[in-house]
Amino acid sequence: MxxxxxxxxxxxxxxxxxxxxxxxxxxxxxxxxxxxxxxxxxxxxxxxxxxxxxxxxxLEAYKLVFANPSILTGYANTLFYVVIGTALNILMTSLGAYALSRQQVMWKNPIMFMIVFTMFFSGGLIPTYLLVNNLGMLDSRWALIIPSAMSAYNLIIMRTSFQAIPVSLEESAKLDGANDFTILFRIVLPLSMPVVAVMILFYGVGHWNSWFNALIYLRTRDLYPLQLILREILITNSTDSMMTGVGGGDKMPIGETIKYATIIVATLPILLLYPFLQKYFVKGVMIGAIKG
The missing domain is CATH 1.20.5 (Single alpha-helices involved in coiled-coils or other helix-helix interfaces)
Known part of the structure; x- marks a missing residue:
């Protein structure tokens, strides 16, 4: 020893x-x-x-929270944004990363420069709002999904991971008649599951916690995600709608516990997801960050 x-x-x-x-x-x-x-x-x-x-x-606060239709509607909307948004994110990021990781692609370096450029300089909130409005997505679910369909940072991580896959695998697949879509979905992505799991976590948490875009683009309350409902409860102190039937003297105390219960309800699902993806987290980030 x-x-x-x-x-x-x-x-x-x-x-x-x-x-x-x-x-x-x-x-x-x-x-x-x-x-x-x-x-x-x-x-x-x-x-x-x-x-x-x-x-x-x-448990009275939790009973009042789950009895509030706005919370349930917000949950349903957030699940839609997380599932559909994350699926679109993974698809778009995979397609972009695969194309930019291939050696034979023309102009990939200038394209990559323009993508990285957007990480430092952007059009800003007003041009983005005008673009969303002119595309007819204002006050629709797609306003929270399409504009954030791909992250430049995540694209770089996935691209670097794809570059680490041996070119010989791609050449062998092409000899067997595989096209680029077959190579991507049947060879590259299965070999890159750790980084894909990390992307799912990054994008999923981003959609789950997103509230600012909803505040800017949505007007219809039935489209609000859970985090925007949570913001109203915590910041604007709008808990009166949950306390129907509660005595006047008890409204203020129960209103405080409703705020805490709402935070737990809005946070717990994403915390339960993390342990299933945690084992891929370090490996996926390292694979996407270091090119051997």
Missing amino acids: NHRSLGERTFDAANAVFMIGLSIVTIYPFLYVLFASLSDPSWVVQLRGLIWFPHGFN
Whole structure:
């Protein structure tokens, strides 16, 4: 056995303490919101300081949240934006990355320069709004999907990953009569599943958390995503519609716990998705970031 020096053991201990502390600082805000949402509303209103466990066990806030039709409609809209938007993102990013990763493609370097240029300079909000309006997508679901169909940063990651695949595989497939679509969907993408999983996570989280584009482009409330409903509840304090039948003296306390419960309801699904993709995360980013 190799005997570790005192300095090495000290470093490992300090590193462990630091990581534990960092984990606590990262996790505690979520636990604070969770404990507050499950606590007695009157106690939450009077609270000043930290929460280490729920005070009582009260699910009334969650019942009121799920009874609110706006929350359910927002959930359905957000699921649509996440599923359809992410599918389109993966398709467009894969097509672009595959084309720009092939050696024989003409003008790929100037095209890549123009794509990277958009990461530093963009037209801005007003030209984008005018474009969406002129395309007839204003106040429609597509206004949240089409303009963000592809991310330049994610395109670069996927392109670099595709470049690491041996050219001999593509040549062998072409000898067997495969075209570019067959090579992409039956060879390149299956060999790049770690980076595809990372792209699904990046795009999915982006769509789930998106609210600004909805605030700008949508006017019809039935199209609002969940995060825009959450913004109304937290910022404009619009919890009155959820408290029908609640006594006047109880409205203010239950209104506070409704805010915490809404945050949990809006955050939990994407947190549950992460463990299934986490094992691909580091590998996918590294494959897409380093070209051997």
